[in-house]
Amino acid sequence: MTTPDLFAPDDAVARRLADLRQTLHTWAHQYYVLDEPSVPDAEYDRLFKELQTLEGSRPHLITPDSPTQRVGGKPLDAFAQVRHAVPMLSIRTETDTTAAGAENFDARMRRELGLSDADPAIEYMAEPKFDGLAMNLRYEHGVLVQAATRGDGETGEDVTQNIRTMGQIPLRLPPDAPAVLEVRGEVYMRRDDFEALNTRQRQKIAAGAKGEKTFVNPRNAAAGAVRQLDPAVAAQRPLSFFAYGLGEVTAPEQGGPRWDTHQVLLASLKSWGFPVCALVKQAQGAAKLVAYYESIGRQRETLGFDIDGVVYKVNNLALQRQLGFVTREPRWAVAHKFPAQEMLTTVLAIDVQVGRTGKLTPVAKLAPVFVGGVTVTNATLHNEDEARRKDVRVGDTVVVRRAGDVIPEVVSVLLDKRQGNPEPFTMPHICPVCGSVALREEDEADYRCTGGLFCSAQRKQAILHFAQRRAVEVEGLGEKLVDQLVDAGIIHTLPDLYRLGLSALANLDRMADKSAQNIVDALQKSKQTTLPRFLFGLGIRHVGEATAKELARHFGQLDAIMDASEEQLLEVADIGPVVAHSIRTFFDQPHNREVVEQLRACGISWPEGSPAERVSTPLSGKTLVLTGTLPTLAREDAKALIEAAGGKVAGSVSKKTDYVVAGAEAGSKLAKALELGVPVLDEVALKQILL
Numbered sequence: 001m002t003t004p005d006l007f008a009p010d011d012a013v014a015r016r017l018a019d020l021r022q023t024l025h026t027w028a029h030q031y032y033v034l035d036e037p038s039v040p041d042a043e044y045d046r047l048f049k050e051l052q053t054l055e056g057s058r059p060h061l062i063t064p065d066s067p068t069q070r071v072g073g074k075p076l077d078a079f080a081q082v083r084h085a086v087p088m089l090s091i092r093t094e095t096d097t098t099a100a101g102a103e104n105f106d107a108r109m110r111r112e113l114g115l116s117d118a119d120p121a122i123e124y125m126a127e128p129k130f131d132g133l134a135m136n137l138r139y140e141h142g143v144l145v146q147a148a149t150r151g152d153g154e155t156g157e158d159v160t161q162n163i164r165t166m167g168q169i170p171l172r173l174p175p176d177a178p179a180v181l182e183v184r185g186e187v188y189m190r191r192d193d194f195e196a197l198n199t200r201q202r203q204k205i206a207a208g209a210k211g212e213k214t215f216v217n218p219r220n221a222a223a224g225a226v227r228q229l230d231p232a233v234a235a236q237r238p239l240s241f242f243a244y245g246l247g248e249v250t251a252p253e254q255g256g257p258r259w260d261t262h263q264v265l266l267a268s269l270k271s272w273g274f275p276v277c278a279l280v281k282q283a284q285g286a287a288k289l290v291a292y293y294e295s296i297g298r299q300r301e302t303l304g305f306d307i308d309g310v311v312y313k314v315n316n317l318a319l320q321r322q323l324g325f326v327t328r329e330p331r332w333a334v335a336h337k338f339p340a341q342e343m344l345t346t347v348l349a350i351d352v353q354v355g356r357t358g359k360l361t362p363v364a365k366l367a368p369v370f371v372g373g374v375t376v377t378n379a380t381l382h383n384e385d386e387a388r389r390k391d392v393r394v395g396d397t398v399v400v401r402r403a404g405d406v407i408p409e410v411v412s413v414l415l416d417k418r419q420g421n422p423e424p425f426t427m428p429h430i431c432p433v434c435g436s437v438a439l440r441e442e443d444e445a446d447y448r449c450t451g452g453l454f455c456s457a458q459r460k461q462a463i464l465h466f467a468q469r470r471a472v473e474v475e476g477l478g479e480k481l482v483d484q485l486v487d488a489g490i491i492h493t494l495p496d497l498y499r500l501g502l503s504a505l506a507n508l509d510r511m512a513d514k515s516a517q518n519i520v521d522a523l524q525k526s527k528q529t530t531l532p533r534f535l536f537g538l539g540i541r542h543v544g545e546a547t548a549k550e551l552a553r554h555f556g557q558l559d560a561i562m563d564a565s566e567e568q569l570l571e572v573a574d575i576g577p578v579v580a581h582s583i584r585t586f587f588d589q590p591h592n593r594e595v596v597e598q599l600r601a602c603g604i605s606w607p608e609g610s611p612a613e614r615v616s617t618p619l620s621g622k623t624l625v626l627t628g629t630l631p632t633l634a635r636e637d638a639k640a641l642i643e644a645a646g647g648k649v650a651g652s653v654s655k656k657t658d659y660v661v662a663g664a665e666a667g668s669k670l671a672k673a674l675e676l677g678v679p680v681l682d683e684v685a686l687k688q689i690l691l
């Protein structure tokens with residue numbers, strides 16, 4: 001059918017409108033519910049636009065189930081109260097997180113139904129317990145007329161405007177749906193949607209937006225969205241839905257559906273366009289319920305959404321009716337919870353722990369709390385910024401989260417429970433383990449202990465670094481051995497390594513005499529080293545092999561390096577303020593100097609040179625940049641000649657460049673040299689200097 005013109009008779013326009021709505025409903029269902037888009041977004045947009053235009057010309061033909069009506073409501077002052085036609089019940093909760101939780105339920109059902117051991121297993125439906133909020137969707141003659149929250153079970157709030165904005169919720173049902181149908185299910189937010197939403201919120205806050213906040217978890221975000229008074233805002237919040245039950249439905253006697261089991265009922269809901277979770281399974285008897293509980297428990301972390309347990313329901317609806325209700329809970333269903341992943345507890349102290357690389361991590365010491373299946377007494381605050389953002393203080397009541405194998409973390413503080421005015425947390429500027437200065441560098445989130453070799457928390461790492469092949473190389477000294485030596489208290493500092501006797505080594509677990517002798521030999525061998533290897537081995541932050549070589553060449557002797565000021569260090573090619581500062585800070589720690597002295601006293605030695613300035617190589621201390629093709633020298637050869645003459649070859653031209661050596665087809669580097677006034681040499685001039 002083609003688009004009628006705007007002056008066409010009402011009935012022609014109405015037919016086209018119906019046609020457009022039907023097509024758009026189908027596409028939306030494929031996109032939002034089945035996750036199988038059938039047309040490009042642009043095609044959907046095109047028809048949507050046509051529908052909007054036509055409806056704009058005939059407002060009296062707009063129907064509440066039109067896709068254009070998903071967003072369009074005006075902000076409300078408050079939600080209207082809705083009395084539920086059928087009360088929204090709660091569900092009995094089984095908190096025993098062992099198999100007994102399921103077994104007790106099955107035993108109770110068998111007892112209530114008067115079954116003996118000889119009778120067959122009861123058939124159940126097992127479903128995830130979605131962690132969102134319950135919703136009642138009322139359809140009359142196939143059109144969504146009302147969406148209401150659970151409220152107290154008797155009376156909820158009318159949130160139709162907001163729920164309409166959800167693509168997963170059908171606005172209109174196929175013709176075989178009953179005249180009155182109330183579908184119940186859970187509105188929730190997917191984890192990825194939640195993360196994306198919080199990222200957007202953080203950006204808004206950073207841009208100075210007022211009244212915006214981030215959300216603690218997907219459930220809170222979903223609840224906030226459903227209770228938005230402005231549907232335009234709600235429409236921006238990505239909500240999802242799973243159907244799991246019914247409210248009022250036209251009775252079979254009045255032509256309504258006649259279902260035998262919960263399972264077929266769910267199949268009908270699915271056929272009418274409602275999302276039904278694919279994890280819903282039939283299960284016979286207690287053993288299958290237990291298997292389901294354990295299987296879903298294992299998948300919990302990898303699901304796209306939060307669940308807090310599973311729900312078991314007697315499948316047969318006649319048996320459900322027979323079992324009936326106790327007060328406000330059906331007898332035929334139970335929620336079997338998983339261990340909670342979030343719990344409240346109080347902060348006893350805030351400690352700072354030092355990691356293997358010197359990273360300082362603020363850690364909240366907690367009153368013991370059972371969360372995520374274990375007792376938690378520590379929770380990470382990650383770093384200074386996170387600790388400040390969450391503003392955790394001693395004495396606070398906090399939400400602690402432990403999900404899967406992830407380290408427990410403090411999610412948020414319950415500010416209204418704060419007593420008095422405890423001190424805000426401040427990150428210490430000295431290492432709590434060794435007392436060395438702790439530094440946080442620009443653009444980095446973490447403070448790091450500068451104690452290096454002296455800091456016990458960093459000792460293992462430091463020893464391995466020192467012993468590695470590119471440093472002094474102690475063959476056979478691997479991670480396991482270092483762990484053993486440090487844990488047994490045999491090695492406290494790096495020099496202790498060289499005081500190791502054969503017997504101390506041979507006494508270690510799983511250490512044969514031969515291996516012990518090999519280590520002793522390797523240690524002996526490592527004592528003859530070079531200054532660059534030794535310097536690199538010290539593990540000074542930012543001092544890699546290349547910088548170590550540069551330092552050795554520039555200063556010639558270790559004492560000169562240890563005593564150099566930051567200004568003097570800056571004179572070394574390729575050393576900038578960050579590296580200079582790091583070297584200075586390292587050697588300002590008396591413990592580090594002591595370690596160096598002791599290593600020397602243990603016999604570590606290297607051939608010391610004289611400072612580069614006094615070495616009469618023609619290019620000592622000079623930085624050159626090669627560009628273009630030289631007439632006779634290949635680039636590698638030119639580089640080798642320059643380095644042999646004490647010079648250094650850098651990749652880019654700066655004010656610190658001493659010469660640019662230019663050949664044929666030199667480009668931007670030559671231009672830069674000319675711009676900065678850096679002397680330019682050709683191959684002949686270079687060779688003259690090298691002579």
Ligand code: IVH
Nearest residue numbers: 089090091127128129130133134244311330
């Ligand atoms: S059936 C009469 N099935 O759990 C039984 N409820 O107290 C009605 N929930 O807030 C509930 N997942 O929103 C049922 N698969 C599921 C569920 C589920 C989550 C929520 C429900 C309600 C609470 C029950």
